[in-house]
Amino acid sequence: MASQPAWMNSLFTYTGSSSFSEFLGVHAPNLLPARNESLAAPVGDEIPHATTIVAATCAGGVVMAGDRRATSGNIISQRDIEKVFRTDDYSCMGIAGTASTGLELARLYRVELEHYEKTEGRSLSTEGKAHRLATMIRGNLPMAMQGLVVVPLFAAYDPSHDTGRIFSYDVGGGPYEQREFHSIGSGSIFARGSLKKLYRENSSPQDTVLACLHALYDAADDDSATGGPDVMRKIWPVVSVITADGFRRLPDDEVAEFVESMLERRMTAPEGPTAPLR
Amino acid sequence: MSIPFGGYASPEQIMRDRAEYARKGIARGRSVVVMQYADGILFVAPNPSKALHKISEIYDRIGFAAVGRYNEFESLRLAGIRYADINGYTFNRNDVTGRGLANLYAQHLGMIFTESIKSFEVEIVVAEVGEAAEDDQIYRITFDGSVFDEQGMAVIGGQAEAVGGRLKERYSEGLPLPQALDAALAALTEPGGERPPVTQIEVAVLDRGREHRKFLRLTGSRLEKLLEAAQESQGGARQPAAEEAQAEREQAEQAPDTAPPIAPEGDIDTGSGE
Numbered sequence: 001m002a003s004q005p006a007w008m009n010s011l012f013t014y015t016g017s018s019s020f021s022e023f024l025g026v027h028a029p030n031l032l033p034a035r036n037e038s039l040a041a042p043v044g045d046e047i048p049h050a051t052t053i054v055a056a057t058c059a060g061g062v063v064m065a066g067d068r069r070a071t072s073g074n075i076i077s078q079r080d081i082e083k084v085f086r087t088d089d090y091s092c093m094g095i096a097g098t099a100s101t102g103l104e105l106a107r108l109y110r111v112e113l114e115h116y117e118k119t120e121g122r123s124l125s126t127e128g129k130a131h132r133l134a135t136m137i138r139g140n141l142p143m144a145m146q147g148l149v150v151v152p153l154f155a156a157y158d159p160s161h162d163t164g165r166i167f168s169y170d171v172g173g174g175p176y177e178q179r180e181f182h183s184i185g186s187g188s189i190f191a192r193g194s195l196k197k198l199y200r201e202n203s204s205p206q207d208t209v210l211a212c213l214h215a216l217y218d219a220a221d222d223d224s225a226t227g228g229p230d231v232m233r234k235i236w237p238v239v240s241v242i243t244a245d246g247f248r249r250l251p252d253d254e255v256a257e258f259v260e261s262m263l264e265r266r267m268t269a270p271e272g273p274t275a276p277l278r
Numbered sequence: 279m280s281i282p283f284g285g286y287a288s289p290e291q292i293m294r295d296r297a298e299y300a301r302k303g304i305a306r307g308r309s310v311v312v313m314q315y316a317d318g319i320l321f322v323a324p325n326p327s328k329a330l331h332k333i334s335e336i337y338d339r340i341g342f343a344a345v346g347r348y349n350e351f352e353s354l355r356l357a358g359i360r361y362a363d364i365n366g367y368t369f370n371r372n373d374v375t376g377r378g379l380a381n382l383y384a385q386h387l388g389m390i391f392t393e394s395i396k397s398f399e400v401e402i403v404v405a406e407v408g409e410a411a412e413d414d415q416i417y418r419i420t421f422d423g424s425v426f427d428e429q430g431m432a433v434i435g436g437q438a439e440a441v442g443g444r445l446k447e448r449y450s451e452g453l454p455l456p457q458a459l460d461a462a463l464a465a466l467t468e469p470g471g472e473r474p475p476v477t478q479i480e481v482a483v484l485d486r487g488r489e490h491r492k493f494l495r496l497t498g499s500r501l502e503k504l505l506e507a508a509q510e511s512q513g514g515a516r517q518p519a520a521e522e523a524q525a526e527r528e529q530a531e532q533a534p535d536t537a538p539p540i541a542p543e544g545d546i547d548t549g550s551g552e
Binding site for chain 1: 490
């Protein structure tokens with residue numbers, strides 16, 4: 001059967017590691033997001049970019065939120081793109097940079113974690129998950145050099161420590177573990193500045209969600225590539241909370257309530273809540 | 279059964295010998311039960327090992343159960359996971375089907391049966407949970423690559439016929455989970471025998487009510503509670519079955535290997551033909 005893909009012959013005989021992407025790399029490299037072809041010219045601004053993601057730890061877990069805008073240069077290419085993905089029961093990732101590569105990467109990473117879990121009968125450790133993502137980002141380095149940069153933010157609930165943890169990356173890989181909070185993407189500078197003032201250690205998941213939404217709002221306020229909450233179209237940021245109970249993406253109406261309370265506050269104080277000086 | 283080197287053996291004879299060899303190996307283990315219940319599909323396997331599973335998740339909606347030689351069905355399991363993951367990644371997650379997987383296994387087992395000196399000593403079940411009970415699928419695949427589309431329940435390995443007979447008596451459509459587990463354990467227990475303790479059984483479900491991945495292994499206190507509920511549901515309903523049990527016991531005594539070892543732990547046939 002010459003027409004069947006080459007990997008069909010390897011299904012029963014492969015004796016490599018429990019990594020799905022390694023299996024693909026050996027037997028079906030064309031399916032990997034990272035390619036080695038070089039582009040004639042850097043594509044840079046011409047393809048959609050995903051922008052700001054914030055994450056912050058809370059009591060017994062971690063919160064991640066992302067705005068919904070994708071831009072190609074000065075054009076808004078999508079208003080309701082989703083950039084925060086569940087990767088398994090206790091982890092999620094957000095992507096900033098080239099949207100297409102990021103989506104593909106998130107899809108592959110989810111299979112990667114599941115594949116390990118199913119073949120080995122146990123989940124990867126939180127560090128293991130973070131390291132695995134670093135290797136996959138590093139694999140994308142040649143493409144990043146051509147302008148297809150994608151950088152993820154990884155957040156997980158660590159059952160062995162009973163805390164939320166956040167890992168960031170650069171185009172060469174990582175991971176860099178972050179304490180308390182972190183943000184990535186074009187609006188990250190503003191979001192981080194905002195979170196610096198609004199973050200409270202060990203606050204409830206609800207309060208942390210509100211702080212993250214304020215941070216995204218501040219990012220959208222000052223960064224043209226980050227979208228604020230779209231009240232007319234009812235497009236709200238994607239918010240996910242991971243605790244010992246597992247991953248949970250807040251449903252739209254729940255996020256709407258948070259957003260409305262935030263907007264109400266901003267009606268009277270457009271710059272948002274202020275941190276006490278003394 | 280041994281054929282002198284260079285002698286002639288008819289293809290029928292060779293196939294018969296291989297089939298008999300495989301059947302013996304499979305009957306040596308304990309049975310595994312796969313059955314529908316109200317919210318999905320239940321897998322029950324007597325298995326003293328916590329690490330060497332006979333039941334496994336393959337994909338979002340697909341589970342796997344096997345009996346026979348551990349190394350052989352483990353290689354099938356891993357291949358199934360690779361097949362499902364690569365297809366789900368290439369196309370979409372709901373493009374991975376139990377039927378496709380059953381066909382893959384059937385092809386592979388059929389090829390091994392006809393081309394290798396020794397066929398696989400395994401029997402497997404691929405089960406897929408659907409949106410509704412009518413969409414559930416249970417495929418049983420034997421060592422020679424035959425596929426059987428089972429309705430409601432399947433029993434593989436060990437004294438499969440006897441267990442299947444006992445299960446049929448207790449099975450009905452849409453049993454709640456505790457009752458279904460009770461039926462499965464009753465079927466797996468020889469008449470008059472003791473039920474295996476909680477540490478000696480492996481239980482998993484494909485629960486259509488779960489999000490994302492339907493497969494769930496039931497262990498620890500969760501399983502204990504379920505077993506207690508199963509005991510209660512059993513109640514006094516089975517007293518009149520005593521005579522029946524007696525008859526069954528006599529039948530069972532006539533059958534060989536009444537206390538077979540568990541497949542992954544027990545003696546493994548060395549193929550020396552003793």
